[in-house]
Amino acid sequence: MRHATPIDRQDAFQSLRRAAADAPMLEPDVEYQLLTRIQESNDPTALNQLLVSHVRLVLSIAHKYRRHGLPLEDLVSEGNLGLCEAARRFDLSKGTRFSTYAAWWVRALIRRYTIANRRIVGAPSTRAARRLISKLRQTQRELAAELGVPPTKAQIAERLDVTVADVEQVETALSGRDVSLAPTPDGHVVELRCDRQSPEELASQHEASELNRRSIHEALERLEDRERLIIHKRLLVDDRETLADIGAQLGLSRERVRQLELRACQKLRAALLDRVA
Numbered sequence: 001m002r003h004a005t006p007i008d009r010q011d012a013f014q015s016l017r018r019a020a021a022d023a024p025m026l027e028p029d030v031e032y033q034l035l036t037r038i039q040e041s042n043d044p045t046a047l048n049q050l051l052v053s054h055v056r057l058v059l060s061i062a063h064k065y066r067r068h069g070l071p072l073e074d075l076v077s078e079g080n081l082g083l084c085e086a087a088r089r090f091d092l093s094k095g096t097r098f099s100t101y102a103a104w105w106v107r108a109l110i111r112r113y114t115i116a117n118r119r120i121v122g123a124p125s126t127r128a129a130r131r132l133i134s135k136l137r138q139t140q141r142e143l144a145a146e147l148g149v150p151p152t153k154a155q156i157a158e159r160l161d162v163t164v165a166d167v168e169q170v171e172t173a174l175s176g177r178d179v180s181l182a183p184t185p186d187g188h189v190v191e192l193r194c195d196r197q198s199p200e201e202l203a204s205q206h207e208a209s210e211l212n213r214r215s216i217h218e219a220l221e222r223l224e225d226r227e228r229l230i231i232h233k234r235l236l237v238d239d240r241e242t243l244a245d246i247g248a249q250l251g252l253s254r255e256r257v258r259q260l261e262l263r264a265c266q267k268l269r270a271a272l273l274d275r276v277a
Helices: 006-022 027-040 044-053 055-064 070-088 100-119 127-147 153-160 165-175 197-221 225-236 243-250 254-276
Strands: none
Touching: 027 070, 044 055, 044 070, 055 070, 055 100, 070 100, 100 127, 100 197, 127 153, 127 165, 153 165, 197 254, 225 243, 225 254, 243 254
8 A cells, every 4th residue: 555645645735725716605505504414414425515615714724823834734634624523513503604613623623733743742732831832922922012122931921821830831842943863964963962871971980980989099008097097087078177176186286287188198199190100
């Protein structure tokens, strides 16, 4: 079975547009008869005639959602599903025209489709998010015209009766762009940023840490007992002790402790340089 190609889909869409342009507007009694046949016997011929006569409506609504970057033919397909749903739910006893009721269903299904498919990582689909997706840009323009400056997220949230977090979430979704992971013609591959370290990086970091620990331990072994004690209390603990406090513990002057610390540091530096060499 051959799958439809983009060219096939485009041809089918153009045929649909031509059919819609040629289809006459339905008279109220004809529209009523078609809807009756659809609801009572699920007549496919009546449904097709109703859909073709209302494709103008679907196209008009679908064009308003093209800014989301989705193919127009996909939006029209979703709008036609909205027409089908409206035809089955329309209350014939109200005596109103079908198009007004159908427009709500067409808009609802197209909006749902744009929310679900605008990006590989879908935009939020809460009630507040749906309201923001459809009204955020318009509200930003209106507030900017009223205030004379770009509105803040808090001002947008207040106008649309949503939270600031909702505005931030939807703004992020609308401003982001999908990135293809496939290699480009020149062989370049996009690498996604990751906040977590890879297993290789973790293993390398652990190995380097273990090497440093052993190096420091071996260097400390070269020190005299007093020097090792001073280095520990001055450099290897969180609560460093003063030279005077250490001197009091060892029975030495503050200056003598400072000299021992300096000598110990020189020994450590020499030991670590020997290991590197």
